[in-house]
Amino acid sequence: MDKSFGDLKVLDELSFRVDPGERVTLIGPSGSGKTTILRLLMTLETVTPKADPEADGGVVWVEGRPYSHMEKKGRLVPANEKWLRQRRSRVGMVFQQFNLFPNMKVLRNVTEAQVHVAGRSKEEAEAKALSLLDLVGLADKTGEYPSRLSGGQQQRVAIARALAMDPDILLLDEVTSALDPELVADVLAVLRDVAATTSITMLCVTHEMGFARDVSDRVMMFDSGRIVEQGPPEAMFSEPQEARTQDFLRAVLAE
Amino acid sequence: MQTGWSNETLREIFPAIWDGFIVVLQVTLVAGIIAIVVGLLVAIGERNGPAWLRRPLSLVFQFIRNTPLLVQVLIVWTATSLYINPDWSAFAVGSTVLGLHYASYTSESYRAGIDAIPKGQWEAATALNLPSHRVWGAIVLPQMARRSAAAVGNWIIAMFKEVPTLFIIGVMEMIAEARAFQGQHYTGAVEGYTLAGLLFLAASYPVAVAMRRLENRLAKSNF
Numbered sequence: 001m002d003k004s005f006g007d008l009k010v011l012d013e014l015s016f017r018v019d020p021g022e023r024v025t026l027i028g029p030s031g032s033g034k035t036t037i038l039r040l041l042m043t044l045e046t047v048t049p050k051a052d053p054e055a056d057g058g059v060v061w062v063e064g065r066p067y068s069h070m071e072k073k074g075r076l077v078p079a080n081e082k083w084l085r086q087r088r089s090r091v092g093m094v095f096q097q098f099n100l101f102p103n104m105k106v107l108r109n110v111t112e113a114q115v116h117v118a119g120r121s122k123e124e125a126e127a128k129a130l131s132l133l134d135l136v137g138l139a140d141k142t143g144e145y146p147s148r149l150s151g152g153q154q155q156r157v158a159i160a161r162a163l164a165m166d167p168d169i170l171l172l173d174e175v176t177s178a179l180d181p182e183l184v185a186d187v188l189a190v191l192r193d194v195a196a197t198t199s200i201t202m203l204c205v206t207h208e209m210g211f212a213r214d215v216s217d218r219v220m221m222f223d224s225g226r227i228v229e230q231g232p233p234e235a236m237f238s239e240p241q242e243a244r245t246q247d248f249l250r251a252v253l254a255e
Numbered sequence: 256m257q258t259g260w261s262n263e264t265l266r267e268i269f270p271a272i273w274d275g276f277i278v279v280l281q282v283t284l285v286a287g288i289i290a291i292v293v294g295l296l297v298a299i300g301e302r303n304g305p306a307w308l309r310r311p312l313s314l315v316f317q318f319i320r321n322t323p324l325l326v327q328v329l330i331v332w333t334a335t336s337l338y339i340n341p342d343w344s345a346f347a348v349g350s351t352v353l354g355l356h357y358a359s360y361t362s363e364s365y366r367a368g369i370d371a372i373p374k375g376q377w378e379a380a381t382a383l384n385l386p387s388h389r390v391w392g393a394i395v396l397p398q399m400a401r402r403s404a405a406a407v408g409n410w411i412i413a414m415f416k417e418v419p420t421l422f423i424i425g426v427m428e429m430i431a432e433a434r435a436f437q438g439q440h441y442t443g444a445v446e447g448y449t450l451a452g453l454l455f456l457a458a459s460y461p462v463a464v465a466m467r468r469l470e471n472r473l474a475k476s477n478f
Contacts, residue, residue: 042378042381042382043381044378044381044382085384085386088381088382088384089384091382092382092383093382095375095378095379095382097373097375098375099373099375099376099378099379100379101376101379101393101394102398102478103394103397103398103401103478104393112383112385112389112393113383113384113385116385116386116389116393117383117384117385117386145477145478146478147477147478148477161383162382162383165383165384
């Protein structure tokens with residue numbers, strides 16, 4: 001698939017697949033297209049369309065069915081909002097800036113979509129929210145507004161909010177980059193916990209190499225919208241083959 | 256003809272001016288509801304409406320915003336009484352025009368409040384797959400209301416002070432009452448207009464203070 005913003009080509013003939021339950025970490029310099037991939041999967045962006053999707057590709061597939069496109073009279077056409085609404089419910093995302101709803105208390109941040117998207121009863125949604133908030137260590141903050149929480153706490157609420165929808169695929173977009181250093185560990189601990197106790201497929205853009213090494217099955221190195229190199233974390237971190245990967249890792253680990 | 260100030264005249268004219276004041280409040284209520292509701296619908300329509308609606312909507316309201324209220328009142332009053340229904344009351348037509356005129360301003364305040372909501376809020380709503388009516392009802396409008404409340408309140412106060420414009424089509428607000436009194440008694444203009452001014456001040460000043468308080472309170476609240 002390709003993705004361009006105007007003349008700027010962000011993703012260039014990119015093609016990869018992720019297996020169910022696989023944990024993939026996307027690394028690379030900023031502007032290399034990692035975040036764009038997550039945003040495409042969350043349908044916050046659309047792939048740059050190709051004239052003939054059957055022949056040229058440019059289609060995102062999820063669980064064996066077209067995702068960025070839909071079938072219309074036997075042909076693949078860019079998906080409309082109705083299609084996306086059906087398909088994107090299997091995908092959840094946690095953002096760099098948390099993006100909690102500031103007008104809702106913590107509990108309602110986690111129940112809102114459960115009730116109004118998943119169609120759960122209020123009691124059911126609250127029970128699930130409470131158990132997830134407990135999991136992320138914030139069971140005592142359910143009645144607070146997000147503005148009363150630290151960044152790390154807000155991010156943990158955001159993780160609970162995404163998990164509450166039981167996604168098959170969880171997208172993590174630099175979830176610790178906006179946090180003060182002392183708050184990073186708690187968030188990563190929660191994510192390690194999630195990775196260890198669930199079978200959710202995870203795609204994770206991060207600069208936390210220790211976390212990437214511990215959690216992921218595969219690390220992908222991006223540069224200029226292409227995959228430079230990929231492999232299991234041990235190989236990628238100890239014996240990177242490409243000069244571009246070596247330079248990048250040296251720079252990141254020197255920080 | 257008496258020219259100086261007379262407390263006697265003031266007492267005589269007070270009931271008429273008070274009646275006019277009640278009419279001003281009634282107009283403000285009706286026009287205020289129109290300004291608050293229509294302004295919101297316009298702001299939502301301009302942002303979220305179908306493409307065929309957005310352009311004409313914004314053109315119409317730009318026209319309303321950029322022509323004098325007095326001209327609009329006269330055009331609509333003449334047009335409705337000539338071509339639509341001569342029985343429509345000046346109160347109804349005047350309140351509607353005044354409300355729509357101010358809807359063109361409130362819609363801008365609403366729009367600014369919506370534009371100020373970070374893009375991440377919309378993206379989080381998409382990521383949770385929330386339906387459009389929840390995105391607006393539960394996320395955008397509550398956050399917008401907080402940002403726009405003070406500005407919209409100030410437009411309503413400004414609108415309140417412009418109700419006398421409607422005397423031109425015969426809405427019996429305070430100025431019209433004062434002129435009628437003067438027409439009958441050949442006196443009372445000074446007292447009537449002064450009284451009208453004082454009543455406007457007495458009504459709008461506390462509201463303006465309350466709006467400022469609201470603004471401060473919203474600025475301090477957790478959300």
